[in-house]
Amino acid sequence: MKKYLLFLIFYAYYSNAQVGVGTTTPNGALDVTSVNDGLLIPRVALTATNAIAPLTAPTTSELVYNTATAGIIPNNVTPGYYYWSGTAWVRLATGNSVDWSILGNTGTVPATNFIGTTDNVELRFRTNNTERLSIGNSGNIGVNIAPSAYRLDVSSGAGDAIYGHSTNVGGVIGYETNFSFGIPVQNLNGSGLYANNPAAGYTSIFAQSTGAATVAANIAYSNVWMAAYNYVDNSSAAFNPSASYNQLNNTSTTLGGTQIALRGFNNRATTAGNPGYSVGVQGLANSQNQDSYGVQGYAYCNTNTRAGGYFEALNYAGTSQAYAYVGTSIGGTNRKITGTASVSEIIPTENHGRVTLTCPESPEYWYQDYGTVELVNGKATIYLDEILADIIVVNEENPIRVTCTPVGMPYFNGITIMSQTSNSVEILELNGGNHSGKLQYQLVVKPKTNYGEGRFPQAPGPGYLKSDKEPLAAKTKNQPSDGRKIFQWPSDHIVYKYNPEDYIKVGDVVPAGPNAGKIFLGEGKYSDGVPAENPALKKEKNN
Template identity: 35%
Template sequence: MDKNIFNNVKKTFLTLGICFSTVSIAQVGVDTTTPRGALDVSSTTQGIVFPNVALVNINTQTAINPQGGAIPAGTVVYNTATSGTAPNNVAPGLYYWNGSRWVAFAGSPGGLDWSLTGNSGTTAGTNFLGTTDAQDLRLFTNNIERARILSTGTIGVNSVGSAVSQVYVQAAGTNDAVAGRNDDTVANAFWGLNLNTAGTAIIGAANGIGGYYPTTGAGVAGSAVDGYGISGMVGNGAPNNSAHNGHSAGYFSLDSDNNPSTNNASAFAQIAGKDEQVISVINGANRRILYGGYFVGGVSGNQSYSYVGLNYNHNNNANATGGTFYKVVGNGSNSTLIMDKDGEPRVLFSPEAPEILFQDFGTGKLKNGEAKIELDELLVNSIYVDQQHPIKVFIQLEGNCNGVYVTNKSEKGFTVKELSNGKSNVSFSWQIVANRADSKDNNGNITSKHVGLRFPYGPKPLQQTEISSKKIDRLKK
C-alpha cells in the first residue's frame, strides 16, 4: 500500500477514535489524559479566564446564548462594569446567572452572602446575620470569643450571657462595663424607662450588696455596704464664683401636676448647693449662700422652707469668711416632739430670740448675805460681754430674806448680795443669758459672725430649678 495512503487512513481512524471517545465519555482534559470531571484543567501556574462582560445590573442578562434564547442558569462571567442603581447595582467581580438575576460570588453588591465590605440590596425580614437553628451566635476577635447572642435572645459581652439580663456585660481589667457619652441638651448619655407602675428604671449596687429598690417604683435606686447608695458632685462650687450660682449636687422634686415644665412642685429639696441673693433695701447688697441641704414643703406662694448647714451673708472673698453659720434656718417654728399617754406625738416649741444668745442655769446659796457664782470655763470662752452686750442674770429666791441684787457681772460670773446688808443664808436659782461670741480661726479671722446680729436679713426661698421631660414613647417598640 502506498505510504501516503496508509498515513491518511491512520489519521482518519485516530480522529474517529478521539471523536468517539469525546462523545461517549463526555470528558475533556486540558494538559491531562485522565480528566476527573466533565472538564479538568491541569496547571500549576495558570488560571481560568472567564468571559469579560460589562453587566448593566443584576436583572439584565447582557450576556448572550449562542444557541439563541435565554442564557442558561449557571452561566458565569467576570463583570467589568460598575453600573446600576442600588439595590440592583453591580461592581467588578465574578457573577453567575441563577435563572432570573446575576448573583455576585463575593457577596455585595448582588451577592447572597455577607461581604467584608458591607452589603446592599438586603431585604428587612428576609436577609439577616445569624443562625436558623437553636445555636448561639458567637463573635470573635484575635481568635477569642468576645460576645455571644444566645439562641434565647439574651446577649453576653465578654461573658456567656445571663438568663435574667437581656444584655450582660463583663468588664475586663480596669475598664468600665458600660460608658455613655453625648453632647446635646435633650438627648442623654443614658436613659432608663420602666413602664410598670411599680418598676424601677435603674438599679445600682456596690460592695457586693444586692440591688435594693422601693416596691412602689423608682427612677433610680442605689444601695451599698460601707459606702454611698447614690453620690452626686457638681464642680465650680467656689464661693466667689457667681457664674455658677443656683447649682447643687442633688435635686429632688415632688411635682403636683405631673408636668415638670410648670415648676409647680408641692415639695422639693436640693443637696450641697450655692446661690446668691440681693437685699434691695440695703443698697442691693449681695448675700452669698452655701448650704448642705435646702428643703421646701407646700405649693408656690405658700411654702415652708429651711436651710440646713448654711453659711450665709459672708464677704465676697474666696475664703468665705465674715458670714454666719446656721444649723437650721427657715420660715417655720423650731420644735420637737414628745409622746402622750396614747403614744401619739405632740409638739413642743422652742423659744427664739432676735439675737444669737447662749443661756445657762444653776443654783446657789447666800452665805451671810452674799454668794459668788463662777460660770463654766467652756461657756466663758463662748460668750461675748461688753457694755453694749451685757450679761443678763435672773435670780429666783427659795427662802425668806430682804431680797437680793446682782453686781460684779462679767463673762466669768457674777455676785448675788442681799438687800439692806442682810446676812441671810437662803438658797436661790439663777439663769444667765449672754450673746454668743464670734467664731474665729487660728489667725483670729472671723469665720462665723454672731455678735451684733439683731434681726439680720435672712435668706429668701431659692428659685426652683426648671426641669423638663422626655416623652415616654422614646423607648417603646
C-alpha cells in the same frame, strides 16, 4: 459517511484510544476541531435536581442541557447545563459573571462582580442544610430568623445573641444567660445589654450627646421597676468609688438660674388620696459598725452665701412656703440651720401621742445655763462653768443676765447684781435681806459665735433667689454698718491641729483646709472635680 466515522472511532480506540473529529492528530481521548460549528450537548427537560427523569440511569458526570423551568425550591431547575453527581443534578455556572471559587478568586471587579441576586428574590445561606442567614429583597437581614421589620434581626434561641469585644473590653447584646452579683446577691435572668471591662482604665458603656443635640446622652426607662440601679462592690483599701457620680461643667459666665448636678423629681399627678409618701430624693446609709450619714453635702465657693443643703416645702398652689438652709454661711455668718417657721422636736408619748415642742426664737444669739447656788446671809457668788466662760463675751455691753428662784424662802426679797467678771456673778438680797438657802438660777449670756452681727441679721430668701435680686423691703435696718468683723471659730482641724487628708481615702473630696473641695489622689496630689473612677484621674495619679 456515518459508517466511515464509526470505523474511524473504532480504529482510534483499538490503535491508541484517541479520537479526532475534524483533525487527524487528536489530543486527548476525543478532539473535536471546527472553525464554524460547536459541540451539541443532549437537550432534555429536567423536573428537579433530585429527580433522574427524564433520564433513566445517568452515569456520574453525565452532562445535559436542561430546557425546562421546574421543581420546588431548593430543588428547582432552570435552563442551563447540569451534570449528574451520582445523587443529584448540579448546575454549571454560566453567563458573563465570574465563577466564585471556594479557594478564592482573582481579577474581580467590585462594581460588577458580586454574590447575590439580580431579581426581587431574597438571598439565603445555610450550614448543615439549615438556614443561618437571610437577606431579604428589602435589604433587611435575619440571622437564624427570617428578615423582619428590623434592618438586622438576630435570633439566638436559648443562647446569647451578639458578642463584641476588643483586647480589654467586651459585651453581649441579648445576654440570655442568668447571672448573679453583689452582697446581698442580686439574681438577674439575663440582660438586654451586658458589658464587661475587667482591665483597668476602661469603661463598660459610654453614651455621648454633643453638638446640636437636644436630648440626654442616655435615658433609662422602666414601667415596672427602677429606671436605673447602680451597684458597686469595693474591697479596695486605696480607691473609694461612689455608687453614682454626677458632674456638671458650666462654662458660660452669663447663665442664670439654678445649675444642678443631680436632680430628683417624683411625679404623682393625681387628685386621689395617697396612702404613701412622695419623696424626691432619699438617702440611706446602712453600716452596722461604722458611723453613717443618710445624706452628706459640701458646698465650696468664695461668695457670701453657701449651704450644705437647702430644703423647701410648698403646697400645690404655691401659697404656703417653708424653706431651710442647713450648714450655712450667709453674709459671713455661719449657722447650722437657717429658714422660715420654727425649729421643733417630736416626742412620742404613750398617753398623748406624738407631741411637738417648739424652740423659742430671739432677735440675737444667746446661750443659756441653769444651776443652783447657796445663799448665805443674803449673799452668794455664781461661778460660771469654765467651758461656758471660755466661749462667751462678758463686758459692759454684754453683761451676764441672771434670774433667780428661791427654794423654801417664802419671804425672800429678790436679788441685785453687785458685780460680775468674765466667769462669775456676785448677787445680794434686796432690802437688807439676810436669808440663807438655795437659789435656782438661769443665766443668759452672749456667745462669741457670730459676735458682731447685730440684731435681726439679714436672712436669705428662697434658694432660687440670688441675694442681689432680693427686694429692699426684705432687708432689715439693724445690720451693723461700722465695718465690724463677725467672730467665727477656727475650723475643727485648726483647733485640734490635725490634717483632714490623713482621714480620707484616695478619691474622696477633701472636706477642709487649703485643698477643700478637691479630689484627693494620694501622695500630696489633688484633682479639681474629677472622680476617682475617671481614667483621666488615674492617669494624673500615675504621673
